[in-house]
Amino acid sequence: MLSVIICAKEPAQTTLLAKLIQLWADQRALSVQVLSYPNVENFLSSCAEHPFGDILLLDIRLAQTNNIELARKIRLNNRQVQIILCADRPGPTGARDGVGALYYLIRPIQDIKLFQLLDRAALNLHRTPKAVLLPLNGRPVRIPTADILYAEACSHNVRLHLSHGEESMRMRMSDLEELLDGGFYRCHRSYIVSLEHIGQLSRTAVLLDNGQQIPLARGAYDGLKQAITQAQ
Numbered sequence: 001m002l003s004v005i006i007c008a009k010e011p012a013q014t015t016l017l018a019k020l021i022q023l024w025a026d027q028r029a030l031s032v033q034v035l036s037y038p039n040v041e042n043f044l045s046s047c048a049e050h051p052f053g054d055i056l057l058l059d060i061r062l063a064q065t066n067n068i069e070l071a072r073k074i075r076l077n078n079r080q081v082q083i084i085l086c087a088d089r090p091g092p093t094g095a096r097d098g099v100g101a102l103y104y105l106i107r108p109i110q111d112i113k114l115f116q117l118l119d120r121a122a123l124n125l126h127r128t129p130k131a132v133l134l135p136l137n138g139r140p141v142r143i144p145t146a147d148i149l150y151a152e153a154c155s156h157n158v159r160l161h162l163s164h165g166e167e168s169m170r171m172r173m174s175d176l177e178e179l180l181d182g183g184f185y186r187c188h189r190s191y192i193v194s195l196e197h198i199g200q201l202s203r204t205a206v207l208l209d210n211g212q213q214i215p216l217a218r219g220a221y222d223g224l225k226q227a228i229t230q231a232q
Contacts, residue, residue: 002122006036007043008059008086016109017057017086024115030122044073053081055121057105060087071102080131080142082121132179134160135169143167145183149197150214151176153190161212185227188217193224195231 004021008014018034025032037043040058056074071083084103103117131142149161153173160167177186187193191214193206200207203221206214216224 001031001033002054002125003033003035004055004057005043005053006034006057007038007040008036008057009038009061010059013059013086013109017114020109020111020114021057021118023111024118027115040070054125055082055084055118057084057086060085080125082124084117084121130183134167134176134179135171136167145180145194146196148180148184148194149208149210149212150194151180151192152214163210183231185224187220187224188215191215195228198228201225201228 002025006014006017006021008017014036018036021032021034024030035053037046043056058070074081074083082103084105086105086107086109088107090104090106103120105114105117130145132145132148133140133142135141136143143160143162147163149163151173152159152161154168156170157168158171158173158176160169173186173190173192177184177192180192183196184192184194187206193208193214197208197210198206199209199211201221201224202216204216206216206224208214
């Protein structure tokens, strides 16, 4: 699911953008979640606590700083987010400033132009190696999902087993399961496994491609087998 955030003061503009984003997603058979914020401060505060969002549409009239500085603040918490600035005229692209590309949606808003920018943003997200932001050592850290072998519940913590070691974090398994989305499967009450790293499957256990073995809950075999098939 794509997460698209609208940061605009005028309710009419927010409503229009949300309607067009949903139309764009429907035409491409995409699942999309649209969130909105009335000002930059609320968005930055929320993002600092819980980094999220794949695409951000920001009305530049809300900004109290220049476009490049604003993009830099946003990408302190989310390097992957695609930024589309709603503006009266084009501005700096950000390509030479170390903040990644900035796209401009020039007012009045045209659906064709918006769809083109959303297509470009979605393509860039597809090209970027998938990663998830997780609270490690008291701060959000971006972990490539390809590095995650499996997650294990340990009391009130979750132990993340990675291709290069282990990390522990305070989080509920249900919250982690939601963050990981596709490519992973809850094979047991205490385990979430990466479909990419499954080597063999039996009725009672999952053998990973590195030789490790984790339990498979009773009744989970058929669902996991189907998930593996769909992921191929």
